[in-house]
Amino acid sequence: MKPQCFPPLPSDPGSAASTIRAEAVAPTPPRLRLLTIACALACASLSLPAVPAMAQSKAPAPPPAPAAKPTKAQLAADLAAALQACSYDGSPVKFAPPDLSQGSGAEGTRVVAEIMKYTGLPQNFDVVRGQVPNAAAVIVAGPDRIPRRVIAYNPQFMGDVTRATKNNNWAPVSIMAHEIGHHLSGHTIVPGGSQPPIELEADKFSGFVLYKMGASLADSLKAIETLVPEQDGQTHPGRRKRVAAIAEGWKQACRQQSNQCDGTALAVAPTSAPAAPPAAVAGKSEPPAPPPPSISAKAPAAPIAKVSSPPEPTAGPIAKLDGADVIPAPGKDAIPSKFDRFVMDETGLVHPNAKAKIAKAMYDFAKEKDVEVVTLIVNSTHGMSADEYAHAMMRLLRVGKMETGNGAVLVVAPKQEAVGVALGAGLAAEIDETSINSQLKEPLSNFYKMGLKFSKGKPLSESSSEQVGNAADFVRRAAKNWEWRINYPVYEDYVAVRKAEEEANRNGSPYNPATSKTFRRLVRVQGVVTSLNGAKEYTLQKAEKWRKHVLEASRVRGGNLIELKTSSGDILLIHVDGYAQKMMTTQLAEGKAYQFTLRTAEPWDNKFNALSFDALRFN
Secondary structure (H helix, E strand, O other), X not given: OOOOOOOOOOOOOOOHHHHHHHHHXXXXXXXXXHHHHHHHHHHOOOOOOOOHHHOOOOOOOOOOOOOOOOOHHHHHHHHHHOEEEEOOOOOEEEEOHHHHHOOOOHHHHHHHHHHHOOOOOOOOOEEEEOOOOOEEEEEEEOOOOOEEEEEEEOHHHHHHHHHHOOOOOHXXXXXXXXXXXXXXXXXXXXXXXXXXXXXXXXXXHHHXXXXXXXXXXXXXXXXXXXXXXXXXXXXXXXXXXXXXXXXXXXXXXXXXXXOOOOOOOOOOOOOOOOXXXXXXXXXXXXXXXXXXOOOOOOOOOOOOOOOOOOOOOOOOOOOOOOOOOOOOOOOOOOOOOOXXXXXXXXXXXXXXXXXXXXXXXXXXXXXXXXXXXEEEEOOOOOOOOHHHHHHHHHHHOOOOOOOOOOEXXXXXXXXXXXXXXXXXXXXXXXXXXXXXXXXXXXXXXXXHHXXXXXXXXXXOOHHHHHHHHHHHHHHHHHHOOOOOOOOEOOHXXXXXXXXXXXXXXXXXXXXXXXXXXXXXXXXXXXXXXXXXXXXXXXXXXXXXXXXXXXXXXXXXOOEEEEEEEEOOOOEEEXXXXXXXXXXXXXXXXXXXXXXXXXXXXXXXXXEEEEEEEEEOOOO
8 A cells, every 4th residue: 555645746746757847946845844854754664454443543634735935933833743654554644742742652662662672772762652543653853853763653553453363462563563673773764655675674673573572473474464465565565575574584583593493483591691481492383472562452461471671781682692693694685684782703702701791882882872883703704705794784784774874894704814894874984994994904803813813713711802892992982972863854954053153153253163063963955866976066166176176085985976956956065975875775866856864074065975865755
């Protein structure tokens, strides 16, 4: 079912060219742009047809565009008073602030807390009861107007799902896990609907987590098999593909524990971590799954099996700290899914205490700054160079958030006598090539040469093992002073603040990057790509020598320099890292409209570093 999240632009919907012209000539009204930003991730959810019990709810019509351009105060009021979100069936929903400020729904919060115990990652969103037809992952603006992530759910809908799946309490839990997958991965915000690739990622994550919680494969698939149509939609894949993605995630989690992975074996708690809910012994046929926490409004709540709370999650409650880890192999068609531990060791030689210490430090950093650094010690790079393998694993393990490129993968491959580094687009803008070699690759190489190479297959001591964390710690120090959450979800807001700083500077107030509200900040921009090879209009008033300089500087950094014309008419020059393009679910093309997440580069100049992008669709 195709979500109809936004009213169409004033153009012929059947013509891509006319859509582009509408973006350039008749830009989206500012208020609609604000609602578009808030609405985006709600479409990134399961595309479920309405079950009978849900058919009675009717969503309000989309709000009309304002007749006149609102004032800035009105824009702020609109953003604070209205949230546009897309439900499973595509119905637009308007939230009132009380729905999001009266506190979390107890049952939903409880379920999400249980799910998060098995992810090994910090929670980067809130959970609320919302006036939504079903459940949605959404973005809302907080009191400071900085976007925050929210999972809103309707308890009535969860009860409907439970009954539609014949009282299977795992079904609504799988839906919530799917939404969590979107938030943890930081899927880029696409006005107009979700995209099939990221839906399959969230499905795979759901299967992965449900295995670790104790669900059988059949229970993990119940919601999809019961409620999702077979045919593909424009934004959501059909049942067969989604079943395959969930099964892949479930089996990947199973292989990590070396269990029988035929669909019946359930997770069992290792000796090195807190006990999981009671589960059947691996290998027995059709073992009963422990009941998950219930979020049904009418169905009786199932008791939650007691799970010992870890002192602080590091590598996940049931991630093995001793012995060898099982790392998925990269492949062109492999579906990415969010990682669950910050240190993975295929060799089994790294001391478990060192793994725990490094993982704890990186977990704390991810919780504080939203930057993710994963260290891999691998037996094989699968025919790739160590750097290529690191980049492939960044995509496969979805390290960092897609929207901000704030992830790093550090690789030691002792059998290949090689080390590799991959940085997301955001971190690549902060760490130069010299530092990559001296502060990342050299410590990783020293760990191999002075530790693994001379261990001759024997486990390392704790002190020797800790050396592998030096590279991760450098990434932490390089990233800790910058913002990694969107500062300006609306480009025009950034422009207004920048102009105010320019005016203050002209009036004698010296510019200070330390106090600037625009220097090195993150901005979300919509516009049309006018050049993929650097600056057609941007250089009209610049010397040809300058044009060649900026193009060459961009190529040296390993990327492209593109030109973007915003809906307000501004011409921006954007450096797009080559690996950032490989991480995205769409490709750049001239003449098409996109939404970018950018980091400002120089003060009072229209040059930026791209952290992510997505094609705009107004259907």
